[in-house]
Amino acid sequence: MRPEEVKIAIVTISDSRFAAMIRGERPEDESGDLAESLFRRKGFKKILRILIPNEALVISGIVKFLARREEVDIMVLIGGTGIGPHDVTPEAIEGLLEKRLDGFGELFRRLSYDEIGTRAIASRALAGTYLKSLVFCLPGSVKAVDLALNRIILPEIMHLLRVIRGLPHEAEH
DSSP: OOGGGOEEEEEEEOHHHHHHHHTTOOOOOHHHHHHHHHHHHTTOOEEEEEEEOSOHHHHHHHHHHHHHTSOOSEEEEESOOSSSTTOOHHHHHHTTOSEEOHHHHHHHHHHHHHHHGGGGGGOOOEEEEETTEEEEEEOSSHHHHHHHIIIIIHHHHHHHHHHHHTOOOOOOO
16 A cells, blocks of 8 residues: 555534635635645645534534545544534544544644643544544644644554555564
């Protein structure tokens, strides 16, 4: 499996950006733009961008659709992981995850602590598998997306995909 064969969905979850899109405006999505750029720099080419509202049924529905119908390998959900009243991304997908990658959230919060201190406790970033897809839920800030992708996801993504597909591991360098 090579990066150019991997299907990625970047799903931005934002009520305000979704409302702007409904009004016919082109909403800015710096975090989604950064995620796409970072994946492309690593040779990934099959990238789908989606913008949805912060609604639990919509979030779980898009994850199910992308995994089952589109056979997406990697889903990066950006936004809705905080503790605000409208932040429901973790609740929307926790019940779908077949295997949680608890180490992702733990490592993300540890690295976040180095940058933002104790505010890192408010992050509910998480990851896991659903069918044969890897699902990552990230905070919506550009800095959080940069940290998660550059320091955790991109260095491990091909290894994780091989593992969930039952493919042989590449030799360590």
